[in-house]
Amino acid sequence: MEDENLVELRNIRKAFGEVVALDNVTFSVKKREIHGLLGENGSGKTTLMNILYGLYSPDKGEIYFEGKRVKIPSPFDSIKLGIGMVHQVSTLVPEFTATENIILGTEGDKYTLPINREREKIKEMSKNLGVKFPLNVKVKELSAGIKQKIEIIRALYRGAKLLILDEPTTSLVESEFQELLKSLKALVNGGVTIIFITHKIKEALQACDRVTVLRRGRVQGIEKREDTNKEKLVKLMFMEKEIRVTESAIPKVELPPCKKSKEPVLILKNVSVEGGEKSVGLNNVSFEVYGGEIFGVASVSGNGEKELAEITINPSKIKNGDILISAKSVKNYETLDVFSNGVFYTPEDRIKEGILPEGSIKENILLGHHAKKRFLRNNIFINWEEARKTALDVIKNYNVITPTEELAIRRLSGGNIQKVIIGRAFISPINLLVTHNPTSGLDISTVEFIFKKLVETRNSGSAVLWINEDLDELIIISDRIAVLHKGELKGIFEREEFDKYKIGLLMIGG
């Protein structure tokens, strides 16, 4: 009985447009095991779980639950089957107590909310599972670890037999993680099965009985804890199995020799930045980027790469240290001043931070350049004719598929939107391009286009600061790669020294 599969996904395929997120993935979880799902960002972990949870429907493949073939068209159906998901970010109502949160949305009696009766039930249930938390305190007063326990109990209260934990340790400190481990073991003893999604190898090894490693939408291996180790998992996570290079979704772009400038274009001197809710900030980071080089920064999301990107164009966020562009300190500059010093930027989240969705392509091209003389008349009026011409140039040179420059940009495809964002960076001459995950979610031909553009920029003598979470991409066209982990610079590799294993290990703090 113990070895029976609780859930099995067979030959799952899922594509978004031309991007294949999951390719023939088979994944199974035994009853009462903690099963790790390990992979980098973008490896397909979340897509796979969203399919199991009913948020996406697969293009191909079958799902079996308790031996029976099932269809899961919506989360409502997965909850009915007994699948519960605890998301990365808390979904509790801060102003409600634990009890109120747990019973929220469940069917009470017809007109009354039997809160006292349910509270006893919840108390009983959490006692049996050995998971303790205060029931009558507003959730906003509780720590991240306790909130997570409440979310777990909420899922179980709704009858979950299978619990999916999406990156459950993101907001936990070490002691809370140990506490979570204990709770999970208790749950398993109580008959619950757990899927543990993570990109942290250490945690996977500590928490899980078995681990399935995903990479670029494919299963790279299924490892038992007793038969595996850190080295094996790093290899599976970051390296191609055999000679799959041609099949992989990365285009081949040549990086010809190129002369570096004598003086660096960008200098960071002991820069520290405060972290946010989801990130650690930066701690004493120093490096230099020269003209004529692509300086790659490898980092797992949340390790300070967001702050690094931000301070290059908005230095006011720097707490300590200095930032120089072309040998001039820009620490007190506003973003537009930085831009007028030959810097431009393409943000990580292109929809949220990169575009004005209802604005036309023309208006979007102007964003960030709107204070430049070329686009102004008498410093007050926008030179719309110049903006129109520039937009037409970008549409032509970057092959943006659109009927006119007046079209609202939200009506373009993701790839075309990114082309506008990249094109916008080059409408004025630049010394430094800062670009953050420019290829994420794009199809291979657009990725190739962006690669070529980065190389072209470098060949023309400009500097490129390329912050990217995909190590495979960085290795292809970076001149140097720096690794950022927990807000600290863990090393800079020259192109000759590139080693996926070494760099991958540093990225995850090994």
Added chain:
Amino acid sequence: MEKDVKRTESSTIIRNIFVYLVSVLLALGIMAIVVLLFGFNVSKVLRTLLTSSFRTSFGFQETIKKTIPLIFTTFAFTLPFRIKFFNIGGWGQMLFGATIVTVVGLTISKSGITLPAYIMIPLLIIVGILAGGFFGLIAGSLTAKYNINPIISTIMLNFVGVQFLNFIATNPYFKDPLEGHPITLPLPKSATLGFFGGIPNSIIFAVISIFFVYILIKKTRLGYEINAIGYNLDAAKTYGINFPRIIILTFFIAGALGGLAGTFEVMNIHKKLVEGFASTSGAQYGTFGILTSLIVAGDPIGVPVAAFFMSVLLVGADALQRTMQVPVELVFLSQALIVLFIVIIRQRFERRV
């Protein structure tokens, strides 16, 4: 493909006309039913409501008189609405503009200085702009600095505006001793605007304000920055648009436009400050400015048309009350319904697209 876009553009216009037409017809239909239940003659009521503005020159003049301040208060709401903020303070900004203009005008005349009209009039207009702008500036600064929702600050400032007006109108220094009610002394003649064929001369400034707002929004860097923030605040901030500065400026300009509504009411219509002004015309233009702006969804070119239409209904409502004893509230009901229907139908359309 060029043709496709043209087609969608013209279909947008047709769609808008359709939305307005259906909304107005639905609202008037419901109003007709209510009117019927009250026992009035429906066709006569509707005829009076819609044609009073056009049957006599007096009716038309009255309509324009209402359209002018309404254009200003509508713009006062429209500009911050473009960055997704609600300026509920058009009323207060209007009253504060009116009050300060009166105070300055009377103080000058009482101190014995006689300024010619060509100095007095521009001076008072600037005073009105600054006074209304000051009220807007308070709300904008509170939002920029402390992230206070402007709905709250502007509503509170409305009360300040009302009480300050009462304070001035009852103040012995400004009050007209011959009047039983709290009314100030009249402004000197050099501080007032005249009429041309029954139409207030301040219409010139209303027309200027239409051009001003249109050019501001469509042609200037500030307008571009306002639009960018309205489209996507995160992207605007990422690409260097200074959000605090823009929101303060936007509220200043909005307040200034609201202040002008009051300025011209005092200089062109009343020629003095009347206490009841706060609760009658003041409240009316403040509230209907918001309604009118919602009808056109922030589009500056639509504003004068919608303001005129609203004024037609207001004049019609007055006529109904006078000639048929139909309560004005019935017309307010239909105005509110028109706005509601337009918002609902427009939303339905957008969701489908």
